[in-house]
Amino acid sequence: xxxxxxxxxxxxxxxxxxxxxxxxxxxxxxxxxxxxxxxxxxxxxxxxxxxxxxxxxxxxxxxxxxxxxxxxxxxxxxxxxxxxxxxxxxxxxxxxxxxxxxxxxxxxxxxxxxxxxxxxxxxxxxxxxxxxxxxxxxxxxxxxxxxxxxxxxxxxxxxxxxxxxxxxxxxxxxxxxxxxxxxxxxxxxxxxxxxxxxxxxxxxxxxxxxxxxxxxxxxxxxxxxxxxxxxxxxxxxxxxxxxxxxxxxxxxxxxxxxxxxxxxxxxxxxxxxxxxxxxxxxxxxxxxxxxxxxxxxxxxxxxxxxxxxxxxxxxxxxxxxxxxxxxxxxxxxxxxxxxxxxxxxxxxxxxxxxxxxxxxxxxxxxxxxxxxxxxxxxxxxxxxxxxxxxxxxxxxxxxxxxxxxxxxxxxx
Amino acid sequence: xxxxxxxxxxxxxxxxxxxxxxxxxxxxxxxxxxxxxxxxxxxxxxxxxxxxxxxxxxxxxxxxxxxxxxxxxxxxxxxxxxxxxxxxxxxxxxxxxxxxxxxxxxxxxxxxxxxxxxxxxxxxxxxxxxxxxxxxxxxxxxxxxxxxxxxxxxxxxxxxxxxxxxxxxxxxxxxxxxxxxxxxxxxxxxxxxxxxxxxxxxxxxxxxxxxxxxxxxxxxxxxxxxxxxxxxxxxxxxxxxxxxxxxxxxxxxxxxxxxxxxxxxxxxxxxxxxxxxxxxxxxxxxxxxxxxxxxxxxxxxxxxxxxxxxxxxxxxxxxxxxxxxxxxxxxxxxxxxxxxxxxxxxxxxxxxxxxxxxxxxxxxxxxxxxxxxxxxxxxxxxxxxxxxxxxxxxxxxxxxxxxxxxxxxxxx
Numbered sequence: 001x002x003x004x005x006x007x008x009x010x011x012x013x014x015x016x017x018x019x020x021x022x023x024x025x026x027x028x029x030x031x032x033x034x035x036x037x038x039x040x041x042x043x044x045x046x047x048x049x050x051x052x053x054x055x056x057x058x059x060x061x062x063x064x065x066x067x068x069x070x071x072x073x074x075x076x077x078x079x080x081x082x083x084x085x086x087x088x089x090x091x092x093x094x095x096x097x098x099x100x101x102x103x104x105x106x107x108x109x110x111x112x113x114x115x116x117x118x119x120x121x122x123x124x125x126x127x128x129x130x131x132x133x134x135x136x137x138x139x140x141x142x143x144x145x146x147x148x149x150x151x152x153x154x155x156x157x158x159x160x161x162x163x164x165x166x167x168x169x170x171x172x173x174x175x176x177x178x179x180x181x182x183x184x185x186x187x188x189x190x191x192x193x194x195x196x197x198x199x200x201x202x203x204x205x206x207x208x209x210x211x212x213x214x215x216x217x218x219x220x221x222x223x224x225x226x227x228x229x230x231x232x233x234x235x236x237x238x239x240x241x242x243x244x245x246x247x248x249x250x251x252x253x254x255x256x257x258x259x260x261x262x263x264x265x266x267x268x269x270x271x272x273x274x275x276x277x278x279x280x281x282x283x284x285x286x287x288x289x290x291x292x293x294x295x296x297x298x299x300x301x302x303x304x305x306x307x308x309x310x311x312x313x314x315x316x317x318x319x320x321x322x323x324x325x326x327x328x329x330x331x332x333x334x335x336x337x338x339x340x341x342x343x344x345x346x347x348x349x350x351x352x353x354x355x356x357x358x359x360x361x362x363x364x365x366x367x368x369x370x371x372x373x374x375x376x377x378x379x380x381x382x383x384x385x386x387x388x389x390x391x392x393x394x395x396x397x398x399x400x401x402x403x404x405x406x407x408x409x410x411x412x
Numbered sequence: 413x414x415x416x417x418x419x420x421x422x423x424x425x426x427x428x429x430x431x432x433x434x435x436x437x438x439x440x441x442x443x444x445x446x447x448x449x450x451x452x453x454x455x456x457x458x459x460x461x462x463x464x465x466x467x468x469x470x471x472x473x474x475x476x477x478x479x480x481x482x483x484x485x486x487x488x489x490x491x492x493x494x495x496x497x498x499x500x501x502x503x504x505x506x507x508x509x510x511x512x513x514x515x516x517x518x519x520x521x522x523x524x525x526x527x528x529x530x531x532x533x534x535x536x537x538x539x540x541x542x543x544x545x546x547x548x549x550x551x552x553x554x555x556x557x558x559x560x561x562x563x564x565x566x567x568x569x570x571x572x573x574x575x576x577x578x579x580x581x582x583x584x585x586x587x588x589x590x591x592x593x594x595x596x597x598x599x600x601x602x603x604x605x606x607x608x609x610x611x612x613x614x615x616x617x618x619x620x621x622x623x624x625x626x627x628x629x630x631x632x633x634x635x636x637x638x639x640x641x642x643x644x645x646x647x648x649x650x651x652x653x654x655x656x657x658x659x660x661x662x663x664x665x666x667x668x669x670x671x672x673x674x675x676x677x678x679x680x681x682x683x684x685x686x687x688x689x690x691x692x693x694x695x696x697x698x699x700x701x702x703x704x705x706x707x708x709x710x711x712x713x714x715x716x717x718x719x720x721x722x723x724x725x726x727x728x729x730x731x732x733x734x735x736x737x738x739x740x741x742x743x744x745x746x747x748x749x750x751x752x753x754x755x756x757x758x759x760x761x762x763x764x765x766x767x768x769x770x771x772x773x774x775x776x777x778x779x780x781x782x783x784x785x786x787x788x789x790x791x792x793x794x795x796x797x798x799x800x801x802x803x804x805x806x807x808x809x810x811x812x813x814x815x816x817x818x819x820x821x822x823x824x
Contacts, residue, residue, distance in 0.1 A: 016465060016468045016469055019469060020469065050488065053428060053492055054491070054492060054495055056428045057428055057431060057432065057492055057495045057496045057499055058495035058496065058498055058499040059499070061495040061498070062494070062495065062498055064505070065491045065494045065495050065498070065506055066491070068487060068490065068491040068494075068506050068508075069487075069488060069491035069492065069495075071487070072484035072487045072488050075480060075481075075483070075484045075487070076462065076481060076484050078480065079466070079477045079478070079480040079481035079484075080465055080466060080469055080481065082474070082477045082480075083466055083469045083470035083473040083474065083477050083481075084469045084470065086470055086473070086474055086477070087469055087470040087471070093476070094477055094480050096480075096557075098510070099555055099556075120555075143510075143511055143532075144511075145508075
């Protein structure tokens with residue numbers, strides 16, 4: 001019998017009615033003739049109350065104790081979900097991360113999975129049970145409870161799907177799947193039926209919020225087929241899997257955009273070896289994740305260096321660079337929070353020249369100024385002014401005819 | 413260095429301020445020069461919310477899942493308490509029942525401790541840490557989470573004190589200790605400084621609510637010195653320990669009373685072997701805990717059997733007996749919920765005849781009718797009408813002069 005892993009997020013189990021609804025979905029899957037393993041997050045909202053108490057008691061609580069506290073959230077969800085399933089007549093058993101054997105390193109609050117055991121799960125599936133696993137949490141070799149950080153429950157689900165060699169890993173969330181652009185910005189954005197891991201990674205890195213980079217990477221490395229679906233409707237769903245020859249490769253699959261970035265420029269930097277290293281070492285030491293980096297060809301021995309960073313790191317980044325500008329003997333610096341990054345993603349792009357040119361033309365036709373450009377084999381990103389973001393996304397979605405599945409594509 | 417185990421109940425950690433107050437008490441104990449292990453219950457009130465959701469989802473939830481759910485309560489408490497201690501500058505670490513190694517049988521919701529490991533606790537104490545342990549919970553050999561049922565956190569604390577050979581086990585609660593009678597009934601009830609395990613067992617069995625029978629038995633079997641204290645004042649405290657020759661033995665130490673009992677009588681039962689066995693086997697099969705049993709000498713081959721049982725078992729007991737009366741060919745039965753059991757407890761009683769007679773005289777002087785009598789070596793219980801209970805307790809407290817520590821006592 002095949003196995004399906006399903007993951008339900010906090011909004012999907014936010015109250016008693018929603019928990020019951022999820023229980024019905026799970027039972028329907030089992031009845032259809034497959035073993036079911038479910039990964040569930042903490043009930044929406046419960047974590048906030050615990051955090052409030054924690055910070056009232058201690059402004060800087062120890063990460064280990066934070067994990068001890070937060071891990072209770074999923075433990076509550078799994079118990080309640082089992083009770084709901086039992087009330088509907090099916091047999092279910094709940095397991096914490098420690099009980100499953102999701103072994104992590106000891107980086108509390110952002111632990112990484114180092115090993116997954118599935119013996120207990122397999123035992124329970126063989127007894128005919130639905131197995132409900134607490135997402136987001138694991139246990140160290142020393143038996144300390146850890147949590148996996150943002151997107152952790154997705155990672156739990158994908159890791160279990162890999163270990164169990166599941167047919168697929170269904171990620172239930174509050175959207176219908178992955179779209180050609182953010183449907184809140186582009187009214188005729190189209191749901192994508194299939195996306196390759198590479199495309200999904202680029203989309204996630206450029207602002208598409210459906211999954212975390214880490215989960216997609218884990219899935220790619222272990223060849224886990226993901227299906228992103230809404231827990232509130234039966235519509236659609238997007239399959240994320242390895243790109244194969246038979247898969248129709250759209251030249252441009254989707255437009256992603258990200259408003260949560262900021263830009264810093266250092267002007268008139270002496271162009272000598274080690275300067276870029278000094279800048280980005282200082283930022284790394286300040287725990288700042290730099291995104292796009294641009295350094296132009298130097299003229300007269302001086303150059304400008306620009307980079308983008310998450311808006312949440314902006315204050316620290318500004319501080320770091322202002323101190324550095326003096327040491328580097330640079331001419332000055334500029335800081336801009338009001339930027340947007342708009343990206344074109346498509347697996348077929350690598351074999352089709354001219355896509356970048358067309359993108360710049362569309363933006364120019366719409367009088368949108370391009371500030372920075374960065375490209376990869378299957379992605380072109382432009383940094384523009386934040387106020388132009390929605391217009392740019394719509395223009396590109398139209399220009400590349402993404403609302404139409406038979407639009408610009410490279411064929412089989 | 414000696415070790416002290418402290419246990420704080422749910423009311424002691426009901427909110428952020430109370431948690432901080434408990435953290436200060438714990439630190440003061442450590443600073444006084446002793447290793448400290450703390451056992452804590454779930455935050456007062458949190459468990460109720462979880463139970464409400466559980467019963468909304470499933471009227472008869474599986475015990476295993478109930479334990480999975482309820483165990484989160486203590487896990488929250490231990491994490492928050494550690495954070496509060498850290499904020500005050502001391503190093504603390506929290507451990508769940510499973511992490512400590514409190515191994516129980518698999519009777520979910522009322523599990524019994526079968527083994528306690530203290531290796532992790534000893535390791536952490538050696539690092540200079542205060543160790544905070546989740547009360548009420550354990551883990552089976554199969555790694556399933558269990559809870560210990562009523563009074564479970566007290567049992568956890570006493571079991572750890574036994575394993576760690578602690579100097580004492582301090583149980584912090586919302587009363588100042590053990591009194592000569594319920595202070596809500598007898599205004600001049602006196603706090604007892606020392607009570608023997610045997611006296612405490614009898615008091616607990618006859619209505620004194622400070623500790624559960626099970627915890628006192630565990631302490632007696634492992635010779636753990638208990639100190640019951642208030643977490644809200646520094647006053648008083650009662651030490652519960654082995655009776656020794658040097659301990660002043662009061663003839664009567666305390667008056668206990670219990671309103672939560674009911675009485676059932678079977679009239680005109682044929683007095684032949686096996687009848688009593690049939691009655692109490694039927695009750696045992698219905699999971700009813702019978703307390704006092706009276707069978708009078710038979711007259712003309714028939715007899716009456718009376719017994720008391722917890723008020724909560726009354727409905728089931730009545731049903732059981734009504735069915736049985738027909739089978740036994742008995743004359744009839746009577747059921748009474750409005751009874752009280754008033755008991756005299758004192759370790760010195762066994763060597764002093766005449767105490768029972770004096771008790772009956774005092775009740776008679778106050779025109780209180782005695783319905784049933786039951787005695788042990790250090791206890792005399794009388795079942796009376798519920799309306800007379802408070803008057804009886806006060807009259808006995810006065811009559812045996814319990815308000816005065818130098819009252820009726822047998823000396824060293």
